[in-house]
Amino acid sequence: METHGRGGLGSRGTGRSRNPYELTDESPVYVISVAAQLSGLHPQTLRQYDRLGLVSPDRTPGRGRRYSARDIDLLRQVQQLSQDEGINLAGIKRIIELENQVAALQSRVAELQSAVEGAAAAMQQREAQVHASYRRDLVPYQDVQQSSALVVWRPKPRRRD
Numbered sequence: 001m002e003t004h005g006r007g008g009l010g011s012r013g014t015g016r017s018r019n020p021y022e023l024t025d026e027s028p029v030y031v032i033s034v035a036a037q038l039s040g041l042h043p044q045t046l047r048q049y050d051r052l053g054l055v056s057p058d059r060t061p062g063r064g065r066r067y068s069a070r071d072i073d074l075l076r077q078v079q080q081l082s083q084d085e086g087i088n089l090a091g092i093k094r095i096i097e098l099e100n101q102v103a104a105l106q107s108r109v110a111e112l113q114s115a116v117e118g119a120a121a122a123m124q125q126r127e128a129q130v131h132a133s134y135r136r137d138l139v140p141y142q143d144v145q146q147s148s149a150l151v152v153w154r155p156k157p158r159r160r161d
Helices: 032-039 043-052 069-083 089-132
Strands: none
Touching: 032 043, 032 069, 043 069, 043 089, 069 089
C-alpha cells in the first residue's frame, strides 16, 4: 500500500513549494464520478470511504471532492483488501494507519542516519584539526626500536641462615 501525507489517512503535504500547474500523483484532479469509474467503485462507496476516513480527497471551495491518482490507487487497494482478503473496513483503516506510520518512521530513521553521518564527519574533521594543531617541538619524539632479544629471569638463590 502506498502512503499519503495529507493530515488523515489519505493526506498529502510535502512541505515543498512547487509549481501550482505541475501535475503529480498527488494533484487533485478527478471529480467523484471519474474517480469512481477509474477505481471501479460506485460514487456512494467513495463517499462512505471518505466519511470513514479511509480515503480523504481534497475539497474544492464549494466542498466538492477532488481525487488524485494516488487516491485512486488507494481506493483500489481498499477494495482489494475488502473483497479479496475479506478484511473489514475498520481493519483496512488500521492497516493504512500502520503503513503510514511505518513510512513516517522510515523517513525519520533516514533523517537521523543522515544527521549521525554528518555529525561523525564533523567530529572526524575536528579531530583531525586538533591533531594537526599539536606542537611537536614540546615533546621530543623518539622512535622505539623493537628487539627480538630474549631475557631470562632467574631468581636469586635464597640465603640459608
